[in-house]
Structure formats: C-alpha cells, structure tokens
Amino acid sequence: MANNSVEAANTTTQSVNTNTHTESKTMKKKKRSSQWTWYIFLIPSFLGILLFMVYPIAESLRLSFFKSNGTIETFTGLANFRTVLTSGPFWNSVWNTFYIGIFQILITIPLGFIFATLINSVSKGKNFFKVLYFLPNVTSIVAAAMIFQFVLHPEMGILNYILGSLGLPTPGWFSDPATSKWGVILLAVWHWIGFVIIICLANLQAISSEMYEAAKIDGASGFQQWLFITIPNMTGTFAFLLITGWIGALQRFNEVYVVGGPNGSPARSIQTMGAFIYERGFTGFEFGIASAATYIMFIIILIFTFINLKVSKMKI
Amino acid sequence: MRRGIYKKKVTFFITMMLLLSFALVGCVPKSNSSSSTSKTEGKWAGQKIKVQMIGDFAMDDKTDPVTGETAKGMKVVKAEFEKQHPGATVEFVLMPWEGYTEKTQAMITSGEADVYQMPGVADFAPQGVLEPLQPWIEKDKEFSLDIFIDNQVDGWKALGPDSKELDIYGLPFLGDTRFIAYDKKLFDDWGVEYPSENPTMEEIAEKAKQMTGKNPKTGEQNYGIWFRGDWSSAFTLVDLAEGQNGSWGTGFAWDEVKFNFESPEMLNGLNWLLEMQKYAPKGIVSNQGNEKWLSKDNNIAIMLNQGPGDTVKPAYAQGLGDRIGIVNEFKNDEGRGGLFAGSPITIAKDSKNKELAWEWVKFATSDFVQKYVFEEYGAIPAVKSATEWDSVKEMPLMLPVFKAMETPMTPRYPWGSSQPRFILTSEIEAALTGNRSAEDALKKAQKESTEWVENR
Numbered sequence: 129m130a131n132n133s134v135e136a137a138n139t140t141t142q143s144v145n146t147n148t149h150t151e152s153k154t155m156k157k158k159k160r161s162s163q164w165t166w167y168i169f170l171i172p173s174f175l176g177i178l179l180f181m182v183y184p185i186a187e188s189l190r191l192s193f194f195k196s197n198g199t200i201e202t203f204t205g206l207a208n209f210r211t212v213l214t215s216g217p218f219w220n221s222v223w224n225t226f227y228i229g230i231f232q233i234l235i236t237i238p239l240g241f242i243f244a245t246l247i248n249s250v251s252k253g254k255n256f257f258k259v260l261y262f263l264p265n266v267t268s269i270v271a272a273a274m275i276f277q278f279v280l281h282p283e284m285g286i287l288n289y290i291l292g293s294l295g296l297p298t299p300g301w302f303s304d305p306a307t308s309k310w311g312v313i314l315l316a317v318w319h320w321i322g323f324v325i326i327i328c329l330a331n332l333q334a335i336s337s338e339m340y341e342a343a344k345i346d347g348a349s350g351f352q353q354w355l356f357i358t359i360p361n362m363t364g365t366f367a368f369l370l371i372t373g374w375i376g377a378l379q380r381f382n383e384v385y386v387v388g389g390p391n392g393s394p395a396r397s398i399q400t401m402g403a404f405i406y407e408r409g410f411t412g413f414e415f416g417i418a419s420a421a422t423y424i425m426f427i428i429i430l431i432f433t434f435i436n437l438k439v440s441k442m443k444i
Numbered sequence: 445m446r447r448g449i450y451k452k453k454v455t456f457f458i459t460m461m462l463l464l465s466f467a468l469v470g471c472v473p474k475s476n477s478s479s480s481t482s483k484t485e486g487k488w489a490g491q492k493i494k495v496q497m498i499g500d501f502a503m504d505d506k507t508d509p510v511t512g513e514t515a516k517g518m519k520v521v522k523a524e525f526e527k528q529h530p531g532a533t534v535e536f537v538l539m540p541w542e543g544y545t546e547k548t549q550a551m552i553t554s555g556e557a558d559v560y561q562m563p564g565v566a567d568f569a570p571q572g573v574l575e576p577l578q579p580w581i582e583k584d585k586e587f588s589l590d591i592f593i594d595n596q597v598d599g600w601k602a603l604g605p606d607s608k609e610l611d612i613y614g615l616p617f618l619g620d621t622r623f624i625a626y627d628k629k630l631f632d633d634w635g636v637e638y639p640s641e642n643p644t645m646e647e648i649a650e651k652a653k654q655m656t657g658k659n660p661k662t663g664e665q666n667y668g669i670w671f672r673g674d675w676s677s678a679f680t681l682v683d684l685a686e687g688q689n690g691s692w693g694t695g696f697a698w699d700e701v702k703f704n705f706e707s708p709e710m711l712n713g714l715n716w717l718l719e720m721q722k723y724a725p726k727g728i729v730s731n732q733g734n735e736k737w738l739s740k741d742n743n744i745a746i747m748l749n750q751g752p753g754d755t756v757k758p759a760y761a762q763g764l765g766d767r768i769g770i771v772n773e774f775k776n777d778e779g780r781g782g783l784f785a786g787s788p789i790t791i792a793k794d795s796k797n798k799e800l801a802w803e804w805v806k807f808a809t810s811d812f813v814q815k816y817v818f819e820e821y822g823a824i825p826a827v828k829s830a831t832e833w834d835s836v837k838e839m840p841l842m843l844p845v846f847k848a849m850e851t852p853m854t855p856r857y858p859w860g861s862s863q864p865r866f867i868l869t870s871e872i873e874a875a876l877t878g879n880r881s882a883e884d885a886l887k888k889a890q891k892e893s894t895e896w897v898e899n900r
Contacts, residue, residue, distance in 0.1 A: 195900075198549045199571040211899065216892075217870075282726035283733065303673075303730040305877050387730075391866045393674035394729040395874040410546040412862045413567060 192419035208420035221404040229377025232316040240324025248332045265322035273386035276315045305397035331365040367440030401425045486531025491800045493558040496537045498544045515820040558795035561787045565614040569602035574613045575791040599784040599854040614788025616826035621848040626769045630745040633661040639771045655745040656723040671748035673729035673876045678868040679783040680749045684713030686781035687774025705890040714882040752845045757822035770844040784852040864893035
C-alpha cells in the first residue's frame with residue numbers, strides 16, 4: 129500500500145517534471161518564434177537599407193576603380209583617385225566647402241545661442257519668437273536660394289538698397305567671386321539659425337533654476353551666471369551642433385547648385401565638393417571620377433568628425 | 445470616460461480622413477505616364493512602345509501659369525498614333541529638362557524605353573546603345589529627309605561605337621537655335637537704326653554703346669546689351685570667334701579633338717565681351733540684370749545668344765510681339781556660326797519593337813505632331829512645311845528663327861556637355877569678374893581642356 133502510494137507520488141512528480149519540461153520547451157519555442165517574428169517585421173526596412181544604401185555605397189566603391197560612363201567600363205586602378213587628388217578644381221571645391229562651412233558654424237552657433245538666451249529670458253511671446261526664428265529652417269533650401277538671389281541682387285536687391293541708402297558700398301554678391309561665398313554663408317546662416325535656437329532653447333530650459341538661485345544668493349551678476357552656469361551646461365549641445373553642422377556643411381550641394389549651377393559660378397567660387405562630384409558625374413558622364421571624389425569626400429568628413437569628437441569631447 | 449469617447453472620435457475622424465485621401469489619390473489619373481492594355485486586333489496587334497519625351501509635355505490638358513493659355517495634352521497625339529497604327533499601343537515617359545541627361549542615361553542603361561528624345565545623341569551613340577537610322581531611312585520609300593529644315597539632319601549626326609564617319613542616329617524632332625534679339629522701342633527711343641540681318645561685332649558694339657545711359661524719352665536707365673556671363677558664355681564666345689572666321693578647334697571623336705581656345709579670334713572675342721560688359725547691367729555672371737526683358741518696362745536694347753523657347757511665345761503672350769526683333773548671331777564668311785541646338789529622336793538598340801518605334805519616329809516628325817507640339821507647347825518645329833502653317837504666320841518672329849536654324853555650326857560641338865565646356869565657362873567668368881586677364885584665362889582653358897582630353 130505504502131509502496132503503491134510512493135509509486136503514485138513518483139509518477140505524479142515525474143508527470144509534473146515532464147509537464148514542466150514540456151512547458152519550458154514550449155515557452156522557449158514561443159520565445160524563439162516571437163523573436164523571429166520581430167526579424168520578419170524588420171525585413172522591409174532591412175531590405176530598403178540593403179538596396180538603397182549598402183548597394184550604392186559598394187557600387188560606388190567599385191566604380192571608383194573604373195573609367196565608366198554608365199555603359200562602357202574599363203578598369204583603371206587608382207587612376208581616378210590620382211586624377212581627383214591632383215585636380216585644381218577639386219581642391220578649390222574643398223577650400224570653398226570649408227570656407228563656407230567654417231563661417232556658417234562660427235556665426236550661427238554663437239548667434240543662435242545668444243538669440244536663444246534672449247528668447248528664454250523674455251516673459252511673453254516666447255512661442256512667437258520660436259516660430260519666427262524656426263520658420264526659415266522649414267523652408268525648402270532650393271526655394272530659399274532662389275529668393276536670396278533676389279534679396280542679394282546687385283542692382284535691385286533689398287540688401288544692396290539698404291546698404292546704398294546707408295551710404296555703404298554695394299557688393300555684387302553672387303556676381304562677384306569675392307563676395308559670392310558670403311552670399312551663400314548668409315543664406316546658410318539664415319536657414320540653419322532656427323534649428324540652432326530651438327536646440328539651444330531646449331538645453332537652456334533643462335538647466336536647473338536652483339543653480340541660478342544659489343548663484344544669485346552668492347551675489348553673482350546676470351552676466352556671471354550666464355558665463356559660469358549657462359555656458360558650461362551648454363557644452364553637450366554645442367558639441368552636437370558642431371558635429372551635425374560640420375557634416376551638413378561638408379555635404380553642401382543644393383543651395384550652391386541653385387545659385388551657381390554645377391560648376392559653382394562665378395569662376396567656381398562657390399563650387400563645393402558635392403557640386404564637383406555632380407559636375408563630373410552627371411554633366412560629363414565621368415562616373416569613375418565622381419565615385420572616387422565621393423570616397424575622398426567621405427574620408428575628409430570622417431577625419432573631421434573624428435577631430436570634432438575629440439575637440440568637443442563628445443561621447444558617442 | 446469622456447476622454448475615451450473623445451479619443452475614439454478623433455481616431456475615427458483621422459481614419460476616415462486617411463481613407464478619403466487614399467480614395468482621392470486613387471481616383472486621380474496618372475499625368476506623367478500613360479498605360480493601356482495591349483490590343484489584340486489590327487496590323488500592329490499586341491505591339492507596344494514606350495516613348496520618352498523631355499520638356500513641358502503633359503498627358504492631360506494644362507494651363508500655363510505665365511501666359512494663362514490652356515495646352516491640350518499628349519493624349520491627343522497618343523490617340524492619333526494608335527488610330528493610324530491599329531492594334532499598337534504607345535506609352536509615354538514625360539520628364540522635365542532638369543537633370544534630363546542623367547535620367548536618360550539611367551533609362552537607357554536599364555532599357556526603360558524604345559524611343560528617346562535625346563539632345564546628347566553624340567554622347568550616347570558611341571556607347572552602342574542607339575539604333576543607326578540610315579538603314580531604316582533607305583528601306584522606307586515613303587520617308588524623305590528633305591522634310592527637315594536645312595542643316596538639321598547634319599547637326600545631329602554622331603559617331604557610332606566603332607565608326608570613324610558621322611552617321612544618323614537621331615532625326616530632328618524639336619528645333620532650336622541661337623540668335624540676337626533686340627527691343628525696337630528702345631532703338632526708336634534712342635533714334636538708333638535696327639541691327640542688320642547679319643550684324644558684325646563692331647555694329648553691335650557701336651549700337652550697344654549708343655543706347656547705354658538715360659533713355660532720352662523716358663529718362664530711365666537703359667543698357668545697350670546683355671549676355672549670360674555664366675552657363676552659356678562658352679557658346680557666346682565660340683560664336684564670336686566664328687564671326688571672325690575662327691573656330692573652337694577641330695575633330696569630333698575625342699582622340700581627334702584639338703582645341704583652339706587660345707586663338708587670336710577667341711582672345712579678340714573675350715576682349716570684346718569684356719568691353720561689352722561696360723554697357724550691360726550688373727550681374728551678368730550670375731544670370732541677373734535681365735529681369736525686365738520681355739516686359740513693358742524693359743531696359744535692355746540687345747540680347748545676345750537668345751533661344752526661341754524663351755523669346756517667341758513669351759513675347760506674344762506679353763503683347764510684345766511687334767516690339768521684339770530677331771537677327772542672326774555672328775556668322776563666318778560662309779554664313780555659318782553659332783551653337784547647333786534642339787532635340788533629335790532616337791531608337792534604343794535594345795528596343796523589342798523597332799518597326800513600331802520607326803513608325804513613331806516618322807509620326808513624330810510628321811506635320812501632325814510637329815504642328816501640335818508647336819501650337820500647344822510652343823516647341824519649335826524642325827520641318828520646312830512649318831513656314832506655311834497659319835499658327836506660324838500669326839507669329840512673324842518665327843520666320844527669322846527658322847532662318848537662324850539653317851546656319852549654325854554643324855555637327856554639334858562635341859564638348860558641348862563635357863568638361864571643356866565647364867572649363868572654358870569658368871575661365872570666361874574669371875575674366876569677366878577681373879580675376880584673370882583674357883589671355884591668361886584662355887591659356888588656362890586651353891591647357892586644362894587639352895589635359896582632360898589626353899587623360900580620358
């Protein structure tokens with residue numbers, strides 16, 4: 129009897145064990161299958177990345193070793209890279225890209241920060257100013273570039289009209305290589321400043337008010353609070369703006385194409401690296417040269433982003 | 445509870461809006477491409493061709509935002525072709541001029557269409573992607589090249605992948621040309637005689653100089669001349685050299701091309717442009733300063749290197765048809781000079797229905813299509829018979845345009861859309877903006893262009 133009950137208990141334990149085992153197996157199976165389900169959901173976007181990013185990047189690398197017009201190809205090794213690196217117009221385009229980029233960043237980040245501080249300090253109409261300054265950023269850069277051609281028109285432009293009525297010299301802007309880059313810088317600053325203001329404002333509003341209160345009790349002036357509390361707390365934002373600004377500046381194409389065409393008129397003064405690639409690739413069918421220039425541009429961006437990360441001590 | 449009901453209402457509203465948008469989008473007919481199922485009866489039963497066209501063409505009727513005129517769609521042309529070719533189907537791929545070169549390259553690489561409108565025929569023919577048309581012309585007894593305006597067929601000749609002789613790969617579809625346009629009112633105001641039919645550089649310079657300053661009748665500031673100092677300046681300069689019996693150089697195949705950018709005629713031409721800049725408004729190197737041209741308040745007397753598309757129809761649309769005059773560009777002693785332009789049509793080498801594609805080529809160069817695209821879209825015809833059409837007679841400015849189409853330099857400049865053009869353009873800009881002397885600019889252009897050709 130006792131034996132029977134022990135056996136029965138054993139059987140029950142065994143069946144419980146088996147059940148638990150089966151359950152855990154089913155659970156594992158379910159877990160695995162649910163994991164796979166997620167991968168299935170990822171397939172469309174993964175395919176998109178594969179087709180529209182990975183493939184063009186790999187194809188462009190392959191093309192950079194060929195002389196290609198799209199249909200006829202000849203392997204040329206590193207000749208395209210040599211052509212680009214010894215090309216005067218390419219280095220001119222690098223200079224233009226950096227010149228416009230440096231001044232855009234040097235002007236926009238400090239100016240945007242000052243405007244953000246001012247907007248943050250007003251008690252009324254904060255949202256109005258936010259909208260006002262952010263509007264240029266949502267405007268299409270192509271449309272903005274076209275409008276700027278009128279604004280900076282050497283004879284009929286509103287800016288020259290104002291300068292003229294103040295008795296100041298009126299530059300030729302886009303019709304003079306000496307001032308055309310500054311025309312693009314003005315456009316770039318106008319377009320990007322809204323974004324800088326919004327990002328700076330977000331950071332400014334996140335700084336604890338207790339720090340300012342403590343500083344006030346310690347007798348710090350408004351300027352001292354700004355210098356010793358606000359600015360140190362903004363470094364992360366500045367680093368972010370610096371890196372994204374640089375990447376955007378080095379890829380500049382749309383506005384210079386609208387204003388100066390693929391060869392950056394006048395006299396290649398606003399031809400950027402992107403425009404150089406477009407000129408060689410899509411107006412002259414030199415896809416090999418264009419691809420080599422693209423990879424050189426990629427390396428330049430990579431080096432500069434690395435330097436920027438080191439300088440700004442930003443963690444990624 | 446209330447919030448839940450509100451949320452449900454919002455979700456319902458958004459869903460309904462989305463459904464409505466999808467329904468509306470689904471109901472909109474396709475405007476830039478056309479398609480239809482293949483037909484089973486008729487001589488061309490089941491045969492289908494795809495035709496690529498560049499410009500302002502649209503399948504459906506549309507209204508011009510500037511002139512306010514309504515243009516009938518290409519559906520009329522499609523219907524007529526399918527009526528004339530029972531059983532056949534034609535589909536269109538319509539694209540704007542922006543980026544047409546790269547789009548055409550992408551399309552032809554992937555075998556997207558059977559017939560292409562192709563201004564860059566000289567670049568595509570050597571790739572072996574186009575059907576030579578001479579055998580089709582010879583085979584078709586009904587077709588004659590005499591229908592085209594003189595010089596138009598020769599202008600589109602190109603080199604095939606293995607040939608050393610120029611051959612026909614495209615037939616003229618849309619005409620184009622370059623000429624000098626002028627404002628008769630300004631000439632009258634200043635008491636200056638209109639330019640002669642074939643003006644010289646000296647004549648234009650003298651007249652431009654006379655008409656720069658305060659208009660004696662209106663008191664407005666007038667400028668004697670305007671020309672693009674950027675995009676098309678290379679063609680303006682080459683025409684100036686041709687006007688002095690010079691040339692851009694020689695050759696057509698790249699291994700035979702020799703540039704002549706440093707020649708005395710080119711140098712004289714560039715110095716002439718520098719002189720003319722004094723009588724032009726500011727901004728010629730950024731395509732500015734000509735904003736009042738073809739308006740009642742126009743302030744420019746002479747416009748160099750103009751095209752019919754931007755001049756003829758817009759002038760009539762603004763009610764200025766009688767005020768504008770057109771004369772030839774600078775020509776050499778043989779009466780030739782200036783850029784050859786326009787659009788030929790070509791057949792893709794890999795077309796599956798070449799017979800039908802050839803039928804389309806003939807149809808597109810027939811009076812029906814040529815007249816239709818002129819009347820509806822202002823596209824310039826390439827056929828001689830156009831001078832007899834009432835619609836052309838209503839626009840007397842078209843007659844000097846047809847004349848100008850007979851005399852440009854042919855074949856088309858082989859460097860017209862390659863690096864040498866951009867090199868020369870940039871150097872002209874450098875000279876016009878005072879960054880380099882005319883001599884140095886041309887020397888640099890010659891050196892860089894020659895190096896580019898050698899390293900190709």
